[in-house]
Amino acid sequence: MAALGPWLCPPFTDAETWRRFTEKVVRTSGCWIWIGAVSDGYGMFHNAANQLLGRKSPTVRVSRFLWEAYNGQMHATRVVLHECDTPLCVRYEPGAQHLTVDTQSANLQMAAARDRITNGSRLGRADLRGQHQQSLAIRAAMLAAVAEGITDPDRLAEVLAAVIAKGDPFAAQLPLF
Ligand SMILES: [Zn+2]
Numbered sequence: 001m002a003a004l005g006p007w008l009c010p011p012f013t014d015a016e017t018w019r020r021f022t023e024k025v026v027r028t029s030g031c032w033i034w035i036g037a038v039s040d041g042y043g044m045f046h047n048a049a050n051q052l053l054g055r056k057s058p059t060v061r062v063s064r065f066l067w068e069a070y071n072g073q074m075h076a077t078r079v080v081l082h083e084c085d086t087p088l089c090v091r092y093e094p095g096a097q098h099l100t101v102d103t104q105s106a107n108l109q110m111a112a113a114r115d116r117i118t119n120g121s122r123l124g125r126a127d128l129r130g131q132h133q134q135s136l137a138i139r140a141a142m143l144a145a146v147a148e149g150i151t152d153p154d155r156l157a158e159v160l161a162a163v164i165a166k167g168d169p170f171a172a173q174l175p176l177f
Pocket residue numbers: 030031032084085086089090091097098099
């Protein structure tokens with residue numbers, strides 16, 4: 001598997017849109033990371049076809065674009081969940097535990113169950129940097145790795161794990177030696 005470059009175009013998008021999307025993705029051996037525009041911690045993709053679906057904005061979250069590229073239009077009450085807890089991840093494949101689709105209430109239940117929601121004085125396991133800063137840090141690390149010429153998916157996965165670990169509240173509590 002190549003870390004960069006397009007993979008097979010799914011049925012509910014066109015080749016040019018798919019090429020634009022895939023050139024903004026770095027595929028590690030774990031998560032596949034979006035390196036394009038980020039808003040509120042989530043990857044955003046400009047897709048003109050979105051307006052044909054009756055939506056006001058041509059810009060959509062990358063996870064939704066991806067799911068719909070494979071499956072057709074998603075019902076408005078459904079959300080794409082990141083089982084891997086990495087909002088920039090766009091790894092959507094049969095059997096891969098990264099992106100799934102469910103309702104918003106299920107999304108919140110999953111976040112609470114995993115201690116991801118910060119609540120009053122209880123920090124839980126949410127990234128110390130906050131979602132948006134974590135995503136920016138991940139994107140920057142992936143761009144830097146690619147600029148260094150790293151293309152091995154396992155090496156890229158190590159770079160990703162290292163940048164995620166920097167915001168882990170438990171890692172920050174470890175003694176220095
Ligand atoms: Zn993932």
